[in-house]
Structure formats: C-alpha cells, structure tokens
Amino acid sequence: MGSHVSSMPLPRGENDYSTTPIAEEVLQLILESFNGNITMHLSSYNNMKRFISKYITSKEESPLKIADIGSQDVDLVGNYRSLFTSPLWQYCGVDMSAGANVDIVLHDPYHWAELDSNTFDIVISGQALEHIEFFWLAMLEIQRILKPGGICCLIAPSSGPEHRYPVDCWRFYPDGFRALAKYANLQVLEVYVQWDSEFYPDRDAVWNDCVLIAKKPEPEPVGWLGALKRLIKSRDADHYKITN
C-alpha cells in the first residue's frame, strides 16, 4: 500500500488508494490505548494529533483560540482537548447538546449566535459532520468563525455502520470535502482518506476516516502594496512554468 497524502485534485476517472503517512504512529497509539490512556476513536485521535504536530506545534508560543465543533465526549471515552497542550492555547468545546467536554451549547445548528465571526485560529471537528443534516450550512459557519488565515481540520467517516447522534446522514470522500471547501471559499491544504484503518482495533477499522485541512484566505491586499504582491506572484508563476 502506498503512503503519501493526496492534496491535488485527481484526473477524472483515476482512483486514489493513498494512505496517511502515520502507520508507524499507529502501533504506539494502540499500545497507549491498552494502557488505558486513550479509549476514543483512535484513528480519528491519531489524525487530529498529526494535524496538530504538522500545522500548529510550531505555534506553541502564540496564543491560539481553538473551537471543536461536536466536541461532546459522548461515551466518556476521551476527546481532543488534551491534544492542545500549550498553556497559551484556549480550547473551546462546542456542541448541540450539553455534556462532558462541552463549553458552549449551540441553540441553532446553522446560526451559531454564541460564536463571533473571525474569532478562532483553529476550528476542528471529529465525527460530527455526518450527524449534521445540512452540513454545508454548518461549513459556512465554520468559515465565518475562522479568522482570516485560520485553519480547520475536519474528520468524518467515509464508511462504517449507522450510528445516530441524534441522526446519521452522510459519509465523506476527498472530492466531497473539496467541493465543500470550494462552497465555503476555503483553500484546501490537504485531503485524504485513511485507508490503513485495518491496523486499528476492530471498532476503528470500519470508519476509514476522511480528513480535510483547509485555510480561510487572507483578504487580498489593496493599493500599491497589493499591486506589488500580485506582480511578484505572477513573476513567480512565470518562473515556475519555465523551470518545471
């Protein structure tokens, strides 16, 4: 099985059997889970851990605001909060239902009045989008609450049995996540399905999680500075064409 992360659109008709480059971490996580440290959906926990180490560990010295959408620790088996280790990082659990690991309860699934626009540096969500009937409306809210330049990491299964919290409507593939990012005007940084789930214990092997990492674009600079930046960008693009 290959081990690269697909971030480019596939040519029509081509299949992507790529996996995440984290198989070596899997064994360690499974061992930790047997020691009783983690009992939640391990593959999802692992994908979130990978996201943090790749995109935000370098920002340990910066204050970051993080929102976790659908954060409830439903069976008290663990959650993503403990992954955000820097004392400067402020994690906020957000869910439709009050419960463990929930700081803010949303009253309307598609108008998050409790959360201000352009507030969060990071928005994460694990195993929640498949439970949101009109998930594309929630995606617009994710875009709204992200700061310009902010990043989201969304994880949802591409397969697995029906599990209703309180409904179970959808499964996701990379092309679906790319379409969703395009709809919400987010720039895709990475998207992949975790096809190496068979390394996980039974409970996790069935989900084959799909992961989207996407960025809210910064506004284009205006005036002479904007013109200069656009000129540099177009010269870079020309150079790229010639040398590649």
Ligand SMILES: C[S@@+](CC[C@H](N)C(=O)[O-])C[C@H]1O[C@@H](n2cnc3c(N)ncnc32)[C@H](O)[C@@H]1O
């Ligand atoms: C399967 S649980 C996942 C919990 C946790 N993120 C995890 O990975 O274990 C799905 C959660 O999504 C929440 N949820 C469902 N619809 C939602 C919505 N529109 N907005 C926010 N949370 C929602 C449910 O209340 C539930 O707590």
